[in-house]
Amino acid sequence: MNPKYTVALVGSTGAVGEEFLDILEERNFPIGKLILLASKRSAGKKQVFKNTEYLVEELTPDIFRKQKVDLAFFSVGSELAKSFAPLVSDTGCLVIDNSSAFRMDKKVPLIVPEINPEDIPKHNGIIANPNCSTIIMLMPLAPIHQLNPIKKIVVSTYQAASGAGVTAMEELKTQAKEFLNSTEISAPKSFPYPIAFNCFSHDSKINLETGYNIEEYKMIQESHKILKNDTIEIVPTCIRVSVFRAHAESIYLELENEINLTKIRQNIEDFPGLSIIDDRQRNYFPMPLESTKKDEIFVGRLRQSISAVSLDASSREYSRERSIGRSKGLNLWCCGDQLRKGAALNAVQIAEKVFL
Numbered sequence: 293m294n295p296k297y298t299v300a301l302v303g304s305t306g307a308v309g310e311e312f313l314d315i316l317e318e319r320n321f322p323i324g325k326l327i328l329l330a331s332k333r334s335a336g337k338k339q340v341f342k343n344t345e346y347l348v349e350e351l352t353p354d355i356f357r358k359q360k361v362d363l364a365f366f367s368v369g370s371e372l373a374k375s376f377a378p379l380v381s382d383t384g385c386l387v388i389d390n391s392s393a394f395r396m397d398k399k400v401p402l403i404v405p406e407i408n409p410e411d412i413p414k415h416n417g418i419i420a421n422p423n424c425s426t427i428i429m430l431m432p433l434a435p436i437h438q439l440n441p442i443k444k445i446v447v448s449t450y451q452a453a454s455g456a457g458v459t460a461m462e463e464l465k466t467q468a469k470e471f472l473n474s475t476e477i478s479a480p481k482s483f484p485y486p487i488a489f490n491c492f493s494h495d496s497k498i499n500l501e502t503g504y505n506i507e508e509y510k511m512i513q514e515s516h517k518i519l520k521n522d523t524i525e526i527v528p529t530c531i532r533v534s535v536f537r538a539h540a541e542s543i544y545l546e547l548e549n550e551i552n553l554t555k556i557r558q559n560i561e562d563f564p565g566l567s568i569i570d571d572r573q574r575n576y577f578p579m580p581l582e583s584t585k586k587d588e589i590f591v592g593r594l595r596q597s598i599s600a601v602s603l604d605a606s607s608r609e610y611s612r613e614r615s616i617g618r619s620k621g622l623n624l625w626c627c628g629d630q631l632r633k634g635a636a637l638n639a640v641q642i643a644e645k646v647f648l
């Protein structure tokens with residue numbers, strides 16, 4: 293008989309935690325015993341997994357001391373992860389952590405299973421899941437980078453409210469209702485500004501000297517670690533938008549060699565976890581609504597840069613012969629459910645590589 297594992301879900305009541313329950317059920321991860329953990333506030337709440345109700349318990353170190361837990365998915369804030377994950381991994385339990393606590397720790401592998409699975413065995417009891425915007429960007433970039441090395445990335449994110457958790461998603465719902473009912477918009481709690489019908493620079497702390505915020509630093513540093521290449525220039529601008537779920541990203545790349553769009557398209561099609569939606573005739577490309585609850589990262593608007601080529605004044609058209617095949621600039625647009633591939637799904641895929 294195949295082994296079954298004792299699995300703990302730390303932060304089971306959160307936006308990512310809820311998604312873990314769905315994904316573990318869908319993928320039939322071999323769970324013998326499931327332990328759901330959250331704060332004292334949630335102790336005694338019920339959550340459903342495979343048609344069975346489970347009681348949520350308060351997270352305490354004792355839980356991991358009094359029973360042998362094989363695997364713990366952490367989806368709590370980074371401060372809590374920092375203090376708890378080492379205690380848990382010391383008991384022999386593998387921790388896969390969704391927070392930023394260990395991502396840049398040299399002893400902790402930072403994994404996207406489709407991109408750097410070879411780093412998984414280097415773990416010492418903790419494996420880190422990358423930031424959601426990093427995963428969603430690197431997924432379509434990996435097959436391009438394999439074919440034609442990337443020298444520079446200019447990326448703008450359009451990040452959903454649920455990226456900031458359950459309460460942020462509720463805040464968008466409440467404010468949208470208030471806005472449409474022409475009642476006063478209640479004061480924002482999760483975000484610094486109203487999120488309904490609005491967009492603003494990412495709500496993470498900004499470095500006053502450089503002007504980049506923490507989310508943008510994460511995209512730069514984590515991408516360098518995952519790709520094992522810190523010479524790629526990465527220029528992110530992270531923006532929160534009035535979307536419930538699924539992040540979108542507009543990406544401009546400078547590649548080392550001349551571009552063959554057909555080959556790039558083929559490499560993206562062949563790469564696991566990616567799906568191309570790129571219908572120029574219908575103006576149909578990836579969208580957050582269609583990416584919601586989906587596992588794949590959707591890629592579209594694949595086009596070679598024409599900006600390096602001068603406009604033909606007589607026809608007001610860019611000269612096809614002069615631009616195609618010569619530019620090393622590539623644009624694309626992608627979209628992915630940040631609660632799935634950007635968080636819970638990526639973590640479960642890592643666990644599958646370790647345990648199955």
Ligand SMILES: NC(=O)c1ccc[n+]([C@@H]2O[C@H](COP(=O)([O-])OP(=O)(O)OC[C@H]3O[C@@H](n4cnc5c(N)ncnc54)[C@H](OP(=O)(O)O)[C@@H]3O)[C@@H](O)[C@H]2O)c1
Nearest residue numbers: 303305306307308330331334367368390391455457458635
């Ligand atoms: N949301 C995303 O799209 C996303 C994507 C990638 C990574 N992440 C990361 O994943 C982690 C979780 O994010 P989230 O969006 O799921 O947040 P969330 O919706 O706010 O959920 C937070 C979870 O942490 C639990 N928690 C809070 N304080 C606790 C305590 N003192 N002891 C035990 N549990 C406690 C909460 O339990 P209660 O319900 O009892 O408060 C809840 O289960 C964060 O590190 C986040 O940065 C999130």
